[in-house]
Amino acid sequence: KTPSSLTKQGITRWVVVFFIGVCTALIACTIDICVVEITKLKYGFLKKYIDKCVTENCLYMPYLLWLGISCGFAFIASVLVTYGEPVAAGSGIPLVKCYLNGINVHRLHRLKTLFVKAAGVTCSVLGGLAVGKEGPMVHSGAAVAAGLSQGKSTSLGFDFGILKEFRCDQEKRDFVTGGAAAGVAAAFGAPIGGVLFSLEEGSSFWNQNMTWRIFFCSMVSAFTLNVVLSAYHGQIGQLAYDGLLNFGKFPDIPFTLLELPIFIGMGIIGGLIGALFNQMNYHISVFRRRFIVSRWAKVLEVIVVCCVTVTAGFVMIYCVNDCKPLGPKDDIDFPIQMFCEDGQFNAVAAMWFQTPEASVRALFHDQPGTHNPLSVGLFFITYVFLACWTYGLSISSGIFIPALLSGAAWGRLVGLGLYRLTEGAAWADPGKYALIGAASQLGGIARVTLSLAVILIETTGNLSLGLGLMLTLLTAKLVGDCFNAGIYDMNVQLAGLPMLPWSSPPLCYGTQARDIMSKPVVVLREVERVSTVLSVLEETRHQGFPLIFENRFSGSQGNQNSFGMLRGLILRSQLKILLKEKAFCSSPTGSASQPPVSLETFRMYYPRYPTFQGMHFTEEERSSYLDLRPYLNPTPYTVPMHASLPRTFQLFRALGLRHLIVTDDNNEVVGMITRKTLARYRARICCGTIDFVELPLGGHGVQL
């Protein structure tokens, strides 16, 4: 490497990040526009039938039609995920979080996953399910970043031969952090919110340079989104056009000191509802894991949920006769008259006959008289229940929008109450309280604070309520945290993924590395027989193997627990590549003449290493030797056996390690500590008591 190649590499990094931003935004635009256009077709078609059938008394027909169309989309969404790529299920944010924590989530960033995620979420939203498209967009951004930054696609089987210097975990992780930020920026049009979300929720490591690149990525993504959508809205090039704001432009909203208790109160309610939501969802997920195992059952469940959703909507529209006059200011796409008089429309139908995002917008901005408190209340209960059941289905689905929508519903109820109490005081704006309620609910479910405040500020184009939003969100988070974890962390725990928390469990200063380390340790020698290596690789699933000096027990004392004096560390992936490349030598002392496997070759295989299935070795090869000395890491991270758990944990966490060798005073190997070992010990302190939880870890389609 030369200085100029470093400069080139630095510039390349910015260029790659630029394209990540652009591509992520383009994918998001495509999803957005598809959803809006097809939704229009769907509900336009249904409206025609309903309008006709109300008079002709054939309402079962539009109901069946609605059911059919929705289930059709839901079926596609579910089949894509269930049979196509199960890792694309759910919002994807928990998995991206795990990846950034240092876990190698299998198939997370494949091109196929990206496709299934994007097409899947379009279909789920079109199916009318209680899902959002924002979480999947974050995952899409991450996948785009992982793909673009490697300059090759193993799925498509080609390699551009560029960007080889970024083919390692650390570089890739930095790009993925940027991609996730770009995803948020594209999903909400919130570039700063994107950066903050990536930092608050995703990132496990922190670096100023990385932050600037994330920021750039997020900004490019927002620019691209604005350029495309401003053209779509017929305002070409107007990058600050109000219509680009996802949740509609809020005018300046004043608020006074006296409202702060109300905000705090709403934060508490949101925290409580959120905790209850998470708890319910946890039980549903546990049930699902136990009883809904086969693929067809998963698809069936999606269809059932879809039917229930449509039926609930239809019953509400049919039963609740909430008629409002159709004013010129209402921008309702498909006002359904139902049993209302001429010139009026059914306000409940308006809530169901649009995307969830449009419903959020309606609750934020409709005039105080538009919604009947009873119908909003009913809608809230129905929707929160549906959202809770839906999240975790075998479809690509986000939780952001459903949470915001149900929160906006109860928030608006609070606002309507205040409006009536104060007889229409200027500060008691139901729209404002809908926004606070939405924030509070999502804060209680996802336990996101800073970034969510910024996202809501950016999507409503309003800064003046910022402090109110922050207060509500922090309250909701703190209240929720008293009961359980956020929904993303809960998902991670359920999946048994060994995500490391931010700090070691409390009160464990007495625990030492030797108390938790795994032994016996599988060690290899510097020059090892091929047959030994093969059997070690076949019999264990360890990812790293300590190498020891030839004379197995060095020193004078000969510690009984020792596995030999540490020489270095070799990775499973390296061994696999060496076997594949047949870099063998015949003599047990190694041979210098052997041409070594180059760094290029190692990079070529990244990140999908060869498997044993295709390898065959002759008897002669099996009895020859592998000289590991050119490839071993001579100074792996080690920890003394007497080190406390917090110190071990800190080393592991700060450096993002996957395995750590435990040594005794003589630098001899006595044990190994892996990510799983550490992730297993978790504690939750609440209200003066402490629970130590030993997590059942283990791969659900996840390679560790």
Place this chain on the structure above:
Amino acid sequence: KTPSSLTKQGITRWVVVFFIGVCTALIACTIDICVVEITKLKYGFLKKYIDKCVTENCLYMPYLLWLGISCGFAFIASVLVTYGEPVAAGSGIPLVKCYLNGINVHRLHRLKTLFVKAAGVTCSVLGGLAVGKEGPMVHSGAAVAAGLSQGKSTSLGFDFGILKEFRCDQEKRDFVTGGAAAGVAAAFGAPIGGVLFSLEEGSSFWNQNMTWRIFFCSMVSAFTLNVVLSAYHGQIGQLAYDGLLNFGKFPDIPFTLLELPIFIGMGIIGGLIGALFNQMNYHISVFRRRFIVSRWAKVLEVIVVCCVTVTAGFVMIYCVNDCKPLGPKDDIDFPIQMFCEDGQFNAVAAMWFQTPEASVRALFHDQPGTHNPLSVGLFFITYVFLACWTYGLSISSGIFIPALLSGAAWGRLVGLGLYRLTEGAAWADPGKYALIGAASQLGGIARVTLSLAVILIETTGNLSLGLGLMLTLLTAKLVGDCFNAGIYDMNVQLAGLPMLPWSSPPLCYGTQARDIMSKPVVVLREVERVSTVLSVLEETRHQGFPLIFENRFSGSQGNQNSFGMLRGLILRSQLKILLKEKAFCSSPTGSASQPPVSLETFRMYYPRYPTFQGMHFTEEERSSYLDLRPYLNPTPYTVPMHASLPRTFQLFRALGLRHLIVTDDNNEVVGMITRKTLARYRARICCGTIDFVELPLGGHGVQL
């Protein structure tokens, strides 16, 4: 420790953070209100004289008065800092950054420093110098945090006996991060900007929980500020009142795709001017360090700068006859008529006869016709020169506002040019371009991007230009980085502080730990003679000493370079306390009967450890022993001697270490690596070449 004590500790942390936010905001409010009120008195008084003297032809009198008043304030500001507390000079942000990087900056957080900083910056602004009060407010916030979180004040000599659990570097650092954020939040009324500034510029370590507390601190600070200032403005309790925005409310500003090249162009100009500014300031600082050494010379320089500033202002007002009609919409406090006709005022005088902050507001919001391009241009040149000379004087002074003001000046020029070219097109708003120019200039000087974008968004209450600001800031930063470092980093380097960069210098994979380590290593035995400990402490300045096993050379081989087998590590501060407490024993094997010094005692001394001046030891005490075994850290971080520099660096940086023991294969001590060792190696890559710089490090009043 019990679970309930942990819960209590968690709650205490939030409570402490709350009070940090409140106190920081109160200090900021006090400074703010003092500055505004006394400025009014000052310029009101001067206006009276000028108005009288223009007709009576005695203009030398108001000039001398102006000179006198300004120099009086500047004198106080300078004496306070120079004779009172030199560490309070400058903006304080570089030092806070160093502290958060892990450097123990002496006297940085004393009560006296806080007082000098706050009173000093008030006086410097009142002296009419080209300074801002924002940087010092950040430092004040940090000092408040460090003070409040420890529950004691050594300056005042009392100890509340509370918060003892927070008396350690790591906890204190987390609070200081929060305090810095609260400082920004209070300085600009920008809570999100505060968090981001703390994360982007300050923080060296990253933790989700810490982020939430910083966020809370920042929010509380902004709330307190709004409550106090809304009362001051006569709008009690109106927390979203527009008048609270520092730089005035911007209405929604549209911008189109076609303006992006202009923004990028302005970013490039800002980056260039910023780089030039930094370079000039660097040379001035070097000159100052060499020739302006004595205290009186420092005070004298401040007086000189103050005289030049006032004279420049007066000459401009006298010579440039830029008369504008006094409209009803202009909110100029003291319109000076000078030689203008009745009903008109001198537009140049209006720029000088107010705080720099008010001038920024004027350039952002005045009508297109208010300012004459020539006078704005002249003002820019004068001001940028003055700001460059002023920054680094021995006064408490920030760079934010001067940079924004000079940027706003040239930005407005660009805007005026576009306005004339397009004959008054709606998009060519000079105010908008003044904002972009201000951002670009500050971005070029301080190289802050994300947080500055957010701060400007929050202080103008306008989101729609967000993307434009981001683009300009990133461009300015990238362009500036091609030439030199940001002004804060430059300051740190000049002061010779061993701040560790984010990553190791490039192209140093070949360098090993043993190449850079310091040796011989001063080691101690587990039970050491008091006289030995004393002489070691007196003869060296090391902060940590490796302990070795009694049998100095263990093992069979007896490595010549080894200083003994590693037993643990003891800190200088621990040794000092043990000596002070006279925890001696008479036998060289130690004694179990000796009552050990408790953790409580160690905490009591934190962070000011005893010095030798007060300690006297009898001959008998000198020949007795210190049993270090109960206090030593048995598992200090070590690195193998063959480890590469990047790996050593990463370990050091990620864990925030101050010293690292280098061991050989047998776990014997062969060297030590300190922060200074690593900070010395720096490299700057630019345009295909690489400079390796070996920094001259060493304390300028800084204890390492």
